[in-house]
Amino acid sequence: MNLWQTGQVAWEGIAVNKVRSLLTMLGIIIGVAAVIIMMGVSAGTEATIAERIAGLGSNLIMVSRGFGGGGGGPGGHGFESEGLNYEDTLSIGEQVSGINGVVAEQIAMSQIVRADSSTIETDVVGAMPDFPQVRGVKLADGRFFSQQDLDRKAKVAVLGHTTAQELFGDADPIGQSITVGNVRLTVVGVMDEKGLVGETDYDQRIYVPLTVAFDRFTMSRRFGDRVMTVYVQAESPDTIESAITEIDALLRRRHELTAMDQADFTIYTQGDIIETQEATTGAFRSLLAWVAGVSLLVGGIGIMNIMLVSVTERTREIGIRQAVGAAPSDIRLQFLVEALVLSLVGGLIGVGVGVGGSWLFGRTSDMRTVVVWSSIVLAFCSAAAVGIFFGFFPANRASQLDPIEALRHE
Amino acid sequence: MNEHLIEVQELTKVYGAGPAAVHALDGVNLIIDEGEFVAIMGASGSGKSTVMNILGCLDRPTDGQYWLGGEDVSKLNKAQLADIRNRQIGFVFQSYNLLARSSALKNVMLPLMYSRRERRSASEREKLAREALEAVGLGDRTDHRPNEMSGGEQQRVAIARALVNEPLLILADEPTGNLDTSSSQEVVDILRGLHERGRTIIMITHEPDLGAQAERIVTLIDGRVVDGEEG
Incomplete structure (x- = not known):
């Protein structure tokens, strides 16, 4: 059979x-x-x-103010430390080799935004010149901020894709004026569509120079120019290790820590998260x-x-x-x-x-x-x-x- | 030794061991030639079923030799015995033993399915099965299931199944035991017809009337052949 x-x-x-x-x-x-x-x-x-994780950008190194180790016990730094600030971010960009860019972000409280014909409420994010490159968000039109904009605290803004449509419809937003909170800003660019990454909608945002955000959109008296996370993009996966070593050394020097001290910052990569x-x-x-x-x-x-x-x-x-x-x-x-x-x-x-x-x-x-x-x-x-x-x-x-x-x- | 279809020498079958051992067969000798129609008779307990099981290669003797068609089959293993049953032996049982869920045709095809020497195509198998059913006069009932047939018809399906593989030997174990007189005679007539066309048939029965219709009667008493050892 x-x-x-x-x-x-x-x-x-x-x-x-x-x-x-x-x-x-x-x-x-x-x-x-x-x-x-x-x-x-x-x-x-x-x-x-x-x-x-991929939506964060590629070859990312993240530096956060430290909360690791010590368990917050007496003598540990934890949240009481100064942590990271804008100056730290700038010096990483200037002194660390093998990196494409450095970005610190400040997400401010949501603000009322007015254009000629419409009013919306949306998130305002303080950003730095390397933001589109490091975070993998493309510019659709106009330009992003330059370091000069940050240094001069220029009153400029870049709109997220959806925000631009909500405020201006089909009209060209470049060069238009908007009022965010009580600050008048000139639109210099519009971001490309990125969509929802996790729960964050990149298209529903308004970007302003980080220094402007510090001054006008955060409680600066309390936080000064402190930042939560610094995103550093390495040139390639091969330079991630050496960049981490350099960032660690640089930040220890700036924070006056010896190699023996516990760091008041944490460095990690997407690989660590994965x-x-x-x-x-x-x-x-x-x-x-x-x-x-x-x-x-x-x-x-x-x-x-x-x-x-x-x-x-x-x-x-x-x-x-x-x-x-x-x-x-x-x-x-x-x-x-x-x-x-x-x-x-x-x-x-x-x-x-x-x-x-x-x-x-x-x-x-x-x-x-x-x-x-x-x-x-x-x-x-x-x-x-x-x-x-x-x-x-x-x-x-x-x-x-x-x-x-x-x-x-x- | 090869000239006889069946040659059995000093066959013994012992069930159990020690003092409780039962000698079902106690030195049976038997010779059957091709083309014979033999009835094996005896009272119950005389060992006729044991003889039948061994001749049918369903069981192996404890001792002694059994040549079937010149081949010593008393020492074969289970798979080899299965092959002998498939090729050389066609069984007709008292209780028909048809597959209840299958049609007459499928029942008759069953031996062809287990054929190891010859692989036939499905259409060939069906053709052979139809021919066998026609030979027993059931050419028009091929698609009926056993429960749709009378006892006599079921037994004829069983005979067709026994025939289909062209075996050397047809073994009928009380083939009419469950049938009324007219059906019984029908079945015996078919067996006689097969015999006339040259088949070798061994029929086991305890009914003298039926036994009398065979050419030769082998009588068993207490595990020994007392009459009809040779034709």
């Missing part, structure tokens, strides 16, 4: 007990669907985070593997159980087949294929449920899901492996039946 015929016989055997077969498959269906849905959710989350992220998703994924493994195991035991019942029920049939010439290997193959077909059909239904479930989950919740092809292949292969593994014992038992006793079986 060839495999095709065996498959047909197996299918007939399954089709006779439709409800029972379906219930038997349920474990496999749930297992496979769970793998696909959960891997889809985790892949979707990862993709969102990866996008957010690593942290991967550690989290790795733990999540191994949990998923356990869940999937357990459901497939339970599904497999279900298949074994029902196959044993089936062998007993069909003892007479086995005897008949043996009498007309079925060898033990033929009988074994028949029941093995039957178990395999059960698990594969279960696997297929599981894939359907999983893909559909992922889609539904993505539609109905704010979590993003991605159908991972490898998860489908993995889940399907696992189902097949489960079928063969748990089908073998019943199939072997069937093949070892004595034809005389099998024929006598009622």
